[in-house]
Amino acid sequence: MQDSPQQDHLQRFIFDNAEVRGEWVQLKSTWQEVSKQRDYPAPVAHLLGEMLAAAALLTETVKIEGRLVLQIRANGPVSMMMVECTSDHTLRGLANWQGEIADTASFSELLGDGTLAITIEVVGAKQPYQGIVSLHGDNLSAVLENYFQQSEQLDTRIWLTADQHAAAGLFLQQLPGDKKPEQAENWSRINQLASTVTPQELCELDAINLLHRLFHQEPVRLLTTTMLEFACTCSRERVGETIRMLGEAEANDIIEEHGYLEAACEFCNTHYQFDKVDIAQLFNDSISPSSDTDVLH
Ligand SMILES: [Zn+2]
Structure with a gap:
């Protein structure tokens, strides 16, 4: 019903x-x-x-x-x-x-x-x-x-x-x-x-x-x-942050093995997929400082 x-x-x-x-x-x-x-x-x-x-x-x-x-x-x-x-x-x-x-x-x-x-x-x-x-x-x-x-x-x-x-x-x-x-x-x-x-x-x-x-x-x-x-406060950007913490070598290992890197949000089960280009971009951008205002959404 x-x-x-x-x-x-x-x-x-x-x-x-x-x-x-x-x-x-x-x-x-x-x-x-x-x-x-x-x-x-x-x-x-x-x-x-x-x-x-x-x-x-x-x-x-x-x-x-x-x-x-x-x-x-x-x-x-x-x-x-x-x-x-x-x-x-x-x-x-x-x-x-x-x-x-x-x-x-x-x-x-x-x-x-x-x-x-x-x-x-x-x-x-x-x-x-x-x-x-x-x-x-x-x-x-x-x-x-x-x-x-x-x-x-x-x-x-x-x-x-x-x-x-x-x-x-x-x-x-x-x-x-x-x-x-x-x-x-x-x-x-x-x-x-x-x-x-x-x-x-x-x-x-x-x-x-x-x-x-x-x-x-x-x-x-x-x-x-x-x-x-x-509602869930997860986002592709936040998952990207987590991948950055994982480190570039580790991320590339996963890409090489599976062709992509996938992470699912534990709260809402949204799946985020990152390919080789995404990962390269993620680590290129990592020079930019992460802002303090990212604590809340
Ligand atoms: Zn979520």
């Missing part, structure tokens, strides 16, 4: 009677594009979907021009997982794994020990911001909540899920500023209501219905809605 075109989006909201802000995200076509690039075992796909939803939620909280990257490095069967969300509201991501992975593999069985790095690259900034947190916890939400507790000292709750059709998430955070006496009580009330959310509701309900289902006793004010989509 073909899904009707569905727009992936993120809804921001705020509570009138509590010092809490929220975000909800649901990704369908974006998630389809990301998950179809490789034949992911079910638990790996699940975690990758959660990470995609998390990247969308976090990017919306930082309000930058640039990109946010979540990257897991671990010593378990899943050695690397990376998801990127840009301020143009595009997402991409991938995971590397080794061996057979049981359908029932838990978060810690998938990853073992490792870290989650949150990198924020702002256009024009010399240094990216990077925060690193260890993978302690039963799931990605717990790791991210821990990160917010350490880095921003703001109480934050995150619910994430993914199935074959959708990746989705809900985010709640205490507003910064002076604490009011009733703030703790408000936070715990909103949290209790949100905690009843099910993975199925996150993946299937739209924002209005989900917020009504969870918070119908609370006045919720809808803020901006952001559309999101899959």
